[in-house]
Structure formats: C-alpha cells, structure tokens
Amino acid sequence: MNELEEKCLRFVLRHYRKNKLDTRQALKVFKEKHGVVGRAGGKNRYFLFLSGLAAAILLAFIVWVGISPEKQWTELAAYEHAVKYQLPDSSVVTVYPYSSICFRTKDYADVCREVKLTGKVGFMIKRDCTRPFKVIGKLAEVQVLGTCFVMDESRADTAWVQVESGKVRFSVLGQSEGVELLAGMEAQVVKGQHVPQIVHRPDSVKKGSFVFENTPLPKVLAELSRYYGVKLVADRTDKRLTANFDAHSLDEIIEIIEKVLKVHIKKQV
C-alpha cells in the first residue's frame, strides 16, 4: 500500500465498527422523518414496473392464443397400421400408415368441416348440406357434402382421389376450376397441373384395397412399400401376382404373397 492508502486505512480502522455506517438505514430514517414514500424520483422503478406489466400481458396473450379452444388443433395419425377414427360430426376416417389429418377442434364442431391432410386417408363423410366437408392437402383439395372417398398425397408431388360413393369436387389448391368425381371414378393431379386428370379404374374403387392383376412382384412390393412406408424386398423378382388385398395389415399381405408365390419377403427400414 502507498502512503495515501496507509493513511486512509489507519483512519478507517480507528473508527470502524461493523454496520456503523449503514446507508440503507440512514436513508430509511431520512424518509421517515420527511415523509418520503417509496423511492423519491423513482422513475426508473415506475418504468420497470410498467415494462414488467407489459411483458406479463404479452405473455398472457401468447399463452391464451396457444391454449384458446378456438385455436386448438386435433391431429389424428397412424404409424405402422391403418387406424379408424370418428370425427365430431360422426364421419369416419381411415388414416393409413404414416398419414394424418388435423383440424381446428372448435371450428370443426361449430363453423366449418375442414381438415388438413398428410399422406393417405379414406373418408366416410356424414351428409350435411349446410356445412360442406373440405379436405386440404399440400397440392389439392376436395369438397363434398357427404360421401365415401380416399385421398392420397403420399406420393411426392401427386394428389390422388378415389370415390366410392356420392360426389366430390376435386381441384388444385388456389385454382377455381376443378373436376366432379362420381362413384367409381378416380383422378389425380401432378404438381404443375392446374386441373386434375380423371382416371377410370373401376376395379380398384374399393376403399383402401390393393388390386393386382398379373402384376410383376417388384411392382407389387413397390406399391405396398409406398403405402406402408417400409421398403420391401423379395428374394425373387420374376414372379407375378394376381390378388385383391384389404390394406389393414401389411404382415398378413406379406404372408399371403410368400405362401402363394413361394418367395421370401424382407422389410428394410
């Protein structure tokens, strides 16, 4: 320590007693004596209080937006197996593997029946003339009053619709022009097209079925792989298959194909 520091320290030590010079206590005494309430000139504190209040209101708003019933979404999904769900209006949907639909819970029940689709889903829609049912995919949309149909967007850049009963309107997102599909009809749209193309394939109208007629085994496996999201490989590729399958269980389908064609099929992730 230099001379000044030594001198200062000597002076301090001569008078030092712990808590003898308590600034807070002195300020408190002063305020009591002069009736000063809170912090004189406490504009900063007032500002901090207002800032905190504003932040709290903002946080409450964000939470409200997040949990408000009007904003709540319901998602129905399936992973390895197709799953059937009943919607609030008693319509029934079959969500195929690795697919889903979601909708605003309150809006669906009260305002409009609108769902967003990912992958492949079969619909049995309860008729309601006052509230059309609308499916919105990434590429296209379907609007109905009440019918059975399947919409599939599991293939990249392709939307495909197959109608089992009733009538649906199938159009590209953002386009006013669309096509009307009746029972037994199917149509698809590829990215870049403005109007869906109608494809007739009456044999495969059955919802959720696989129809193969003398189809090469690699092609069969490719279609099954696409639907179930699992790569299927057979030890022989020279076989052909003619069969109709219900698409509920992949394992059952594989077992049947293995027995009929005497091949061995492996799943690869």
Added chain:
Amino acid sequence: MGRDRLNIDELFKFYYRPLCLYATHYVQDVEMAKDIVQDCFSSLWEKMNNEKSCEVSNMKAYLYVMVKNRSLDYLSQENLFKSGVSFTELEETLLDEEVEERSVMEARMWTAIDALPERCREVFLLHKRDGLKYQEIAEKFHISVHTVDSHIQKAFRLIREGAYKVYMFLFN
C-alpha cells in the same frame, strides 16, 4: 438540480458514507458525523421543497461544503478546538487538498472491510486496529499462525482492490 430532479436515493447511495467519513475527520466521532450528514441532507431537502427556483449546479461540492461548515460549527459550539482532541489529525486532514477524494477512498475501504468474510475481518481488525500479535490471535481462535497470516493477507488484498473499484451500489 431542481427538486423534481433530486433523487435522494442516489444521493445517499453515492455520498452518505464518504460524507460521514469526511465529517469524522473534523469531529472525530462517527455518530456525531452521521447526525451532521443527516442534518445536511434534511436541509437540502427542505431547501428544494421551499424554494421552487432553487438550483444546485454541483451537488457534490454543495454537500461537502455544507458538511464541512456544519462540522466546524459543531466544533465551535462545543469549544472542542480548545480541548485538543485529535488536533494533529484534524490539521493534517484539513491541509489535504484532495480531502474529498480521500473520503471516497476511505468509504470504499470501509465498504470492503464490511464485505470481508467474518473470520477474516475479525482477525484483520484484531491485528491492525487492536494491535494483537499473530500468535495471540492464533490462540484466541485456536488456529495456526499461518492461517492468521493468510487471513490478514487476504484482507489487505480485498481492501486494496475495494479501494479502487467503483460500483454504483458502492456505499450501501
């Protein structure tokens, strides 16, 4: 500085402890110094309340001059100049041209001592203020002489660092 701009919290935070030590140089009694400083703050507050047009351009200088004058008034009233109480120290302090800055450094040292660990402070004060030897302190606390030395070195280091640190809440 008008009354609306008089932030009494900030004034206390910055000047209360240095002013007390500054007054102590004159009156040689911390309790009396505290009373003088409280009176000065009260006078300032009332002046700002009663005289709407009152402006103080240099609050620090104003407070130091007020504290000095009140301290000298007190000494005159009590006739302490004649009693010879610490007159040598008083004269030395009053001749110091940087007495204000010195009171600031003393306030920082006071704050640093307050902030020392309990045992460290006790050991340091017994040695430096009360004049006990290392061995006596070691026996009193049942610790080694080496530990006493460590406490004292640590206290010196922290006080020295504290003397040059500037915190907004320094003199709390």
